[in-house]
Amino acid sequence: MCCIEYGGELGYYQEDIARWKAEGEIEILVKIGIKVPDAPCTFLSDEPYRCTIYKTRPYVCRHFVNGGTPCIDLRTKHGLPVYAAA
Numbered sequence: 001m002c003c004i005e006y007g008g009e010l011g012y013y014q015e016d017i018a019r020w021k022a023e024g025e026i027e028i029l030v031k032i033g034i035k036v037p038d039a040p041c042t043f044l045s046d047e048p049y050r051c052t053i054y055k056t057r058p059y060v061c062r063h064f065v066n067g068g069t070p071c072i073d074l075r076t077k078h079g080l081p082v083y084a085a086a
């Protein structure tokens with residue numbers, strides 16, 4: 001849900017940039033230069049949806065808690081059912 005609705009504005013930290021440089025992830029570095037509000041994340045594959053950079057995804061994605069406060073806020077904003085954190 002969040003990858004589809006908010007991934008176009010994918011956030012990342014300097015630590016992500018440093019890791020991607022060290023890993024030689026040039027394509028990621030190029031793609032993150034373009035932010036498109038309300039668009040799916042550029043790293044999300046078409047159905048079946050999956051993160052194409054899962055192993056090196058940004059910290060913001062690694063630490064997003066399903067059922068956490070940001071998740072609940074986003075789901076509420078879009079009128080979706082809210083689930084408790086596992």
Ligand code: SF4
Pocket residue numbers: 002003007010041042043044045050051052053054057058061
């Ligand atoms: S990088 Fe992967 S986990 Fe993060 S928003 Fe994009 S598709 Fe989702």
